[in-house]
Amino acid sequence: MKLRKVTVAAATTLVLALTAAGCGSDGGGTSSGASSSAGKKITVGIKFDQPGIGLKTPDGKYTGFDVDVATYVAKQLGHNPGDIVWKESKSADRETLLQRGDVDFIAASYSITPAREQKVDFAGPYLLAHQDVLIRADDNSITKPADLNSKKLCSVTGSTSAQNVKTKLAPNAQLQEYGGYSECLTGLENKVIDALTTDDSILAGYAAQEQFKGKFKLGGFKMSNENYGIGVPEGSELKAKINAALEKMVSDGSWDAAVKKNFGPANYQNEPAPKIGVIVS
CATH class of the missing domain: 3.40.190.10 (Periplasmic binding protein-like II)
Known part of the structure; x- marks a missing residue:
């Protein structure tokens, strides 16, 4: 580090x-100057x-x-x-x-x-976060970053997360970039994609939503x-x-x-x- x-x-x-x-x-x-x-x-x-x-x-x-x-x-x-x-x-x-x-x-x-x-x-x-992946709770095929090779991986346009996976960890991942993380989440739920990657803080927020409890899990990879x-x-x-x-x-x-x-x-x-x-x- x-x-x-x-x-x-x-x-x-x-x-x-x-x-x-x-x-x-x-x-x-606040300070007296800022209060103005x-x-x-x-x-x-x-x-x-x-x-x-x-x-x-x-x-x-x-x-x-x-x-x-x-x-x-x-x-x-x-x-x-x-x-x-x-x-x-x-x-x-x-x-x-x-x-x-x-x-x-x-x-x-x-x-x-x-x-x-x-x-x-x-x-x-x-805040110091770490890149991770969110996968379906019943998916046991992704246990390490290299397992993302040949998988459909989603992130958002402009994010550094997906490119980090493509260039350093799983160059054969099938990258799909959407306009927002909510779109990636829908694709993950519908099995259109296999994994959503971004920061663990963001992924934890999605996984904790009431309607998604029990459906997804964090990979636990500290990839960056x-x-x-x-x-x-x-x-x-x-x-x-x-x-x-x-x-x-x-x-x-x-x-x-x-x-x-x-x-x-x-x-x-x-x-x-x-x-x-x-x-x-």
Whole structure:
């Protein structure tokens, strides 16, 4: 396991931001400077179809770990929950949304990668997940990554997960890319595909849904390390402020509470909160 650290300049910026965040604030509120943003709208990108991570429910509510993280961060930036405009951010659209200025930041199971860092900036990471597969509960033919060879493997367009399997683990897997994970799940249930691959945190959320309990199981393969970061436009001053908010979320116990709330029902064995600026490769 390798760790990639932020530069000295970035670390200095983070320290300054943390110092600023600590001045003029009470135990659970925002700094006096950030409070001036109250009432001003902020647009945040999330997933709409990932139970436990980012989900828009039929009654128009938004739930999931990323939603809770984004809401906490927005509060530290001076925005009340009612100030947040949630925008769907599919995997293939995230860089474009940030580059066009359609969103202020994105918290959407957004893994930090060198290729993406060439296009946008990342705060965090705020969660370390691992790539895994979801298969039907009665399927005993897939017990290791190599067993995915010749199997119909599904992931979403723009995701790094399927390509990771194709290039490193099972080059003969029959890759099928859909627009959303819910489409992959339907294919898996109907036996149109054999396995769905993405991060274990996302898969656990699907498997824990009431209508799917007992139908699927996680393979238990830790095929990669996925460092979830919050994407911001390149050069945005929000990066340091968001890092300060994430540090506070961990230190005041809100991070642990959000993990338990969103992943606890699925018995998801999460990693401890990662250190800001340290990427596990």
